[in-house]
Amino acid sequence: MTTLLNPMKISPMKIVVVGHVDHGKSTLIGRLLHDTGSLPDGKLEELTAMAERRGMPLEWSFVLDAFQAERDQAITIDTTQINFKSDKRPYVIIDAPGHREFLKNMVSGAASADAAVLVVDVAEGVREQSRRHAFLLHLLGLRQVVVVVNKLDLVGRDETRFRAVEAEVRAYLAEIGLEPSAIVPIAARDGENLAARATTMPWYDGPTLVEALDALVPLAPPLERPLRLPIQDVYKFDERRILVGRVEAGGFEVGDELVFSPSNRRARVKSIETWNAPAPKLAARAGEVVGFTLDEQIFAERGDVASHEASAPKLTNVFRATLFWLAERTLSPGDTLKLKVGPDEANVTLEAIENAIDTQTLARAPAVGVGHNEVAEVVLRTREMLSLDDHRTNPAGGRFVLVDGFDTVAGGVISTDGYPDQREAMRVKGTNLYEVDHLLSTQGRAFRNGHRGGVIWMTGLSGAGKSTLAMRVEQRLFAKGYQAFVLDGDNVRKGLNADLGFSPEDRAENIRRVGEVAALFAEAGMIVVTAFISPYRSDRDRARAAAGEAFHEVHVAADLATCEERDPKGLYRRARAGEIGEFTGITAPYEAPETPELVVDTSKASIETCVDAIVAYVDAHLAVRARAVGA
Structure with a gap:
């Protein structure tokens, strides 16, 4: 015998109900509440009396009409949350607006849901707002969707019409990567196929709406996810510094080492503070608000996120995002807004619009701006580091809003694809380190060599000509008496960086090491010429910080078409064929320098002309005395 679970002992599943205006969402919900016995006592009588006073039939949509304005306008203008229960579990229904002017409320409603019900009118089929709402469900990470095809009573409960709409719905959802859990034909006004099976549709043998909802799988509880503990405040009590926050996911125990993002500082939990408790508290779990102390007085502050190191959020100041633009004005590259993600806030700049997405056809196309109610794939950048979760791995932590x-x-x-986690690059692992003063001065080395040390950092796409230029520049500088040496992939990947692969993180570490080595060469008085794609601006900024004023960025600015046409190693061809993943310029980003010291374009100028320009730059900025021109 099957024992039904007690709904009162189970966390309710949140269901958002969406769909085109006038497709019958409110009627569906009102009738569903009635048929499952979830209406408050006396509510049916109240609705019946109200309908009689108005001289009109009973409308189930009145159940959810939270405002008089909704009855007057016959549209829902805000999200309404209401409880109902089946024999299996309790639910919270979120009725989201269908009218296009109230999409902001629809987004806020769907963002807090576990699953969705998409309502489609059988006569009208999939409309613009049906597609837009379905795309937003996909955008917000809702993967469990039950579709109800409503108003079968108005088409004589015709199976052929239902099957046509069913096929249309399946086709669109498949295009955006969604598989409906069920597609249920209903007549919401009469309660057909809601809580009870309709005898008027013998051709349908699938689940009722309630059965389809009961078959949905609850999301993993927060306790099973990686620890996320945003710090809300810091209190000083006696000699203790108590950090306070709500455990949003996972849990921790006394003695655990925590890492605080984005500062990347680490310490162990010394105690979990309690007030008037019979015994010390040794652990905290998701949902608890806790105060705790650390074994070291590190500087952790409001907005930091505590986690375990093995499952920490990503640290970056640049990321990809898919966003839905709600403002009337157009969003353009260079616009600066306030980003809110979790407890963190930061000023963010729209660096690029990669694609605009047509929610009707799902076509992607380049765009110069994002208009009202449009969806776009963009690149966002902040000055400071942020701790971010990819939306696919942590839906709640990977959502954000922009505020103007x-x-x-x-x-x-948020999508962190293509950008490295900069946590390891920020971590200083050595301790007890002390700076040693050299007995030789920088000026003395420059006088002996006839030039100051420097890093000529060439960056550009694969095939732009960086290595060719670097070798020619080294040869010319040597002939002129400069102490010069080239660092490129061939001589660092075989030794210094032989342990690194080609993931975004390994590529970032490769450039970090090269930057540090180049800075040491420059400090020794040599001119180092590097030839690396170095696609991420943050990595080049870190190399600049290591070398200081000795760093000189040269953008080898050949365009992508020219580089693909050259393609001496066939790498672009293989990347286009999908044989090489994360290939810069094709499937991974290249962030061109904003203010390089020098730009040379090998697609427009000869190699010799570009070499002349680089050597002339070195003569102008690094030479300290006249030298004869060499062969």
């Missing part, structure tokens, strides 16, 4: 003044102007999800 006091207005929310966009919502979206």
Whole structure:
């Protein structure tokens, strides 16, 4: 015998109900509440009396009409949350607006849901807002969707019409990567196939709406996810510094080592503070608000996120995002807004619009701006480091909003594809290190060599000509009496960086090591010429910081078409064929320098002309005395 679970002992599943205006969402919900016995006592009588006073039939949509304005306008203008229960478990229904002017509320409703019900009118089929809402469900990470095809009573409960709409719905959802859990034909006004099976549709043998909802799988509880503990405040009590926050996911124990992002500082939990408790508290779990102390007085502050190191969020100041733009004005590259993700806030700049997405056809196309109610794939950049979760691995932590003044102007999800985690690059592992003064001065080395030390950092796409230029420049500088040496992939990947692969993180570490070595060469008085794609601006900035004023960035600015046409090793061809993953310029980003010291373009100028320009730059900026021109 099957024992039904007690709904009162189970966390309710949150269901958002969406769909085109007038497709019958409110009627569906009102009737569902009635048929499952979830209406408050006396509510049916109240609705019946109200309908009689107005001289109109009973409308189930009145159940959810939270505002008089909704009855007058016959549209839902805000999200309404209401409880109902089946024999299996309790639910919270979120009725989201269908009218296009209220999409902001629809987004906020769907963002807190576990699953969705998409309502489609059988007569009208999939409309613009049906597609837009379905795309937003996909954008917000809702993967469990039950579709109800409503108003079968208005088409004589015709199976042929239902099957046509069913096929249309399946085709669109498949294009955006969603598989409906069920597609249920209903007549919401009459309660057919909601809680009870309709005898008027003998051709349908699938689940009722309630059965389809009961078959949904609850999301993993927060306890089973990696620890996320945003710090809300820090209190000083006696000699203790108590960090306070709510455990949003996972858990921790006394003695655990925590890493605090984005500062990347680490310490162990010394105690979990309690007030008037019979015994010391040794662990905290998701949902608890806790205060705790650390074994070291590190500087952790409000907005930091505590986690375990093995499952820490990603540290970066640049990321991809798919966003839904809500403001009337157009969003353009260079615009600066306030980003809110979890407890963190930061000013963020729209660096690039990669694609605009047509929610009707799902076509992607280049765009110079993002208009009202449009969806786009963009690149966002901040000055400071952020701790971010990819939306696919942590849906709640991978969502963000953009704010302009006091207005929310966009919502979206985060993708960290193509950008490295900069946590390890920021970590200083050595301790007890002390700077030693050299007995030789920089000026003395420059006088002996006839030039100051420097790093000529060439960056550009594969095939732009960096290595060719570097070798020619080294040869010319040597002939002129400079102490010069080239660092490129061939001589560092075989030794210094032989342990590194080609993931974004390993590529970042490769450039970090090269930058540090180049800075030491420059400090020794030599001119180092590097030839690396070095696609990430943050990595080049770190190399610049290592070398200081000795760093000189040269952008070898050949365009992608020219580089692909050259393709001496066939790498672009293989990347286009999908044989090489994360290939810069094709499937991974290249962030061109914003203000390089020098630009040379090998697609427009000869190699010799470019070499002349680089050597002339070195003569002008690094030479300290006249020298004869060599062969």
